[in-house]
Amino acid sequence: MTELQDGRLGADGVWRDVAAAPRTTRGRPALFLDRDGVVVDYVAFLHRPEEVSLMDGIARLIGAARQAGAPVVVVTNQSGVGRGYYGWDDFVAVQDEIRARLAALGAGLDAVFACPFHGDAKPPYRHGDHPARKPNPGMLVSAAELLGTDLPRSWMIGDRALDVMAARNAGLAGGLLLAKDDTADEAREALSLARQGFAVARIGHLDEARRHIDWLA
Numbered sequence: 001m002t003e004l005q006d007g008r009l010g011a012d013g014v015w016r017d018v019a020a021a022p023r024t025t026r027g028r029p030a031l032f033l034d035r036d037g038v039v040v041d042y043v044a045f046l047h048r049p050e051e052v053s054l055m056d057g058i059a060r061l062i063g064a065a066r067q068a069g070a071p072v073v074v075v076t077n078q079s080g081v082g083r084g085y086y087g088w089d090d091f092v093a094v095q096d097e098i099r100a101r102l103a104a105l106g107a108g109l110d111a112v113f114a115c116p117f118h119g120d121a122k123p124p125y126r127h128g129d130h131p132a133r134k135p136n137p138g139m140l141v142s143a144a145e146l147l148g149t150d151l152p153r154s155w156m157i158g159d160r161a162l163d164v165m166a167a168r169n170a171g172l173a174g175g176l177l178l179a180k181d182d183t184a185d186e187a188r189e190a191l192s193l194a195r196q197g198f199a200v201a202r203i204g205h206l207d208e209a210r211r212h213i214d215w216l217a
Contacts, residue, residue, distance in 0.1 A: 013125065014132045014139065015078075015088065015114040017095065018146055024069075025110065026148030029155070029215055031065040032140055032167065035076035035112075037159030038178055038206075040098060047086035049097035057206035059105035061157075068215050070154075071110035071147050075139040075166070078114045082121030110147065113139040135162040137170035144170075155213050157206070161189035164200055174199035176209055 009015050036042050041053040062072050080086050095112060102108060115138070117130035132138035144151045156167035156175045164175035177190040179202050187202045194200040201212050210216045 009088070012132065013116065014142070015091070015112075015116070016142075017112040019110050025071040027150055028069050028071065029153035029173070030071045030073055030110075030144065030147065030149040030151075031061075031213075031216075032143070032154060032156040032172070033072065033074050034134075034156075034158035034160070034163045035074050035098075038157055039074060042159065045080040045085050046094055047080060047090040049093050052094060052097045052101065054098070054101050054105075055206060059102060059107040061206045061209055062102065062107040062109070064210065064216050066108070066110075070215065071143075071149055072108075073110055073140075073143045073147070074112040075134065075143065075156075076112070076114050077118075077134050078116050079118035079121060081114075082116035082118045082125030084122050111143050113143055115139060134158075135165035135169060137166055140166060140170040140172070153215070155209075157203075157209060159186075161186050161193065164190040164193050168193055168195065168198050172198070174201070174212065176200075176212060177202045178206065179204065 033039055036046055038055060039058055041055060043051050065072050078091060081088060081091060091114065115132040116125045117127040117133050119128035151171050152173060154172045156163055156172055157178060158164060159178045164177055167175035177187055179187045191200050191202065203209060
């Protein structure tokens with residue numbers, strides 16, 4: 001399991017936590033994951049560690065990706081920070097809890113990126129279309145540059161169409177929408193994003209990702 005460094009804000013205002021001793025990932029595809037609703041059960045504006053609950057199958061998925069040599073990177077919009085609902089200390093406390101729970105299952109992450117920018121945020125985070133905020137590809141591209149990953153073979157798993165759009169905007173091979181029965185509109189929007197060279201599929205459980213990502217098989 002790779003240990004992450006203490007995360008910190010970059011000059012661009014994006015929070016990064018990158019492995020202190022990264023595995024050899026150059027030239028490998030990456031698995032990008034949204035956090036809320038994919039790594040952990042969705043809680044609106046999650047900022048309390050006691051509310052963290054890992055999604056079923058997430059440790060198995062991370063393990064499979066890392067066994068295939070792929071870095072696993074979380075990319076999460078965190079407008080709650082930008083809006084002032086909670087601070088970076090709260091975000092870090094939640095991340096520490098996620099890290100501990102994954103570690104207990106033998107799983108680890110290679111990097112975490114978090115974007116606080118939003119059109120309704122408070123200064124200095126008020127920005128209606130920041131390049132790092134999904135569906136823009138900034139966090140994915142920055143992670144690929146740091147880890148030397150192969151974006152055209154990489155995949156993204158999210159629970160919203162904007163996650164899939166971020167994957168397409170970053171030039172990934174495809175995006176998977178982890179969708180529940182009550183998210184039909186979200187699924188239709190995500191599936192409409194499929195293009196030549198960019199695959200999109202809806203999955204109901206994280207274990208289904210192996211059916212779509214060739215290097216996870």
